[in-house]
Amino acid sequence: MTNSAEKDAVDFFRQCYEKYAESLVNFARARLIEKSDCSEDCVQEAFMVFYNRLKKGEQFEYPRAFLYRTLDRIIQNQRSKIFARQRDTLSLDDPNVHIELTAQEEIDYEKYIRLLENSLDEDEAYLYTEKYVNGKKIEQIANEANLSVGAVTMRLSRLRKKLKKALEDIIV
Numbered sequence: 001m002t003n004s005a006e007k008d009a010v011d012f013f014r015q016c017y018e019k020y021a022e023s024l025v026n027f028a029r030a031r032l033i034e035k036s037d038c039s040e041d042c043v044q045e046a047f048m049v050f051y052n053r054l055k056k057g058e059q060f061e062y063p064r065a066f067l068y069r070t071l072d073r074i075i076q077n078q079r080s081k082i083f084a085r086q087r088d089t090l091s092l093d094d095p096n097v098h099i100e101l102t103a104q105e106e107i108d109y110e111k112y113i114r115l116l117e118n119s120l121d122e123d124e125a126y127l128y129t130e131k132y133v134n135g136k137k138i139e140q141i142a143n144e145a146n147l148s149v150g151a152v153t154m155r156l157s158r159l160r161k162k163l164k165k166a167l168e169d170i171i172v
Contacts, residue, residue, distance in 0.1 A: 009054040016063045017047060024071055031075045042078055046071040119166060124159050131156060 021043060028039035049070050050063070060066050120128060126145070130136045136144075142152045 005057065006055070009057075012063075013047075013051050013054055016050070016067070020064055020067055021047070024067060027068065028071060028075055031072070032078060038078060042071060042074045045074050119162070120159075123155070124162070127152070127155055127159055128163075 024043045024046065025039055028042045032039055032042075046067055050060075050067055054060075127141065130141045130144075131138070138152050138156065139149055141147075142149045145152065147155075
């Protein structure tokens with residue numbers, strides 16, 4: 001690549017970055033499951049792919065479309081990683097997980113119930129009751145609460161983490 005062509009590529013990159021970066025970050029935040037700090041990292045990665053292709057002399061008639069497609073693939077990979085981390089964590093509602101307590105680790109159930117009553121907000125209490133007391137499926141809860149299945153799944157995941165922490169705190 002000649003110096004002139006390289007300078008043109010860098011200028012084109014800067015123009016695209018200034019023009020599309022903010023909207024790409026918003027796109028990434030909306031697409032990622034968690035309000036994650038990795039949105040900006042994903043956008044930077046997409047721009048790195050774009051920059052490297054420009055350095056090799058590739059021409060882009062529709063740079064915005066290329067950036068969005070590239071970012072979408074990066075986000076899909078990121079979401080896969082998030083799901084894998086969630087899958088690898090202990091799930092309190094997994095029937096295959098058995099927690100054995102020794103005689104020294106007895107649970108004070110009354111203390112646990114009081115803790116639940118005091119620490120869960122109204123939405124968390126509703127989810128807990130519907131899922132773990134009434135045994136409803138996530139899809140049914142989502143329909144009744146007028147939420148997406150993803151939102152209910154995420155809230156239940158956070159609720160399980162909160163309950164697990166609470167349980168760990170009261171094991172004697």
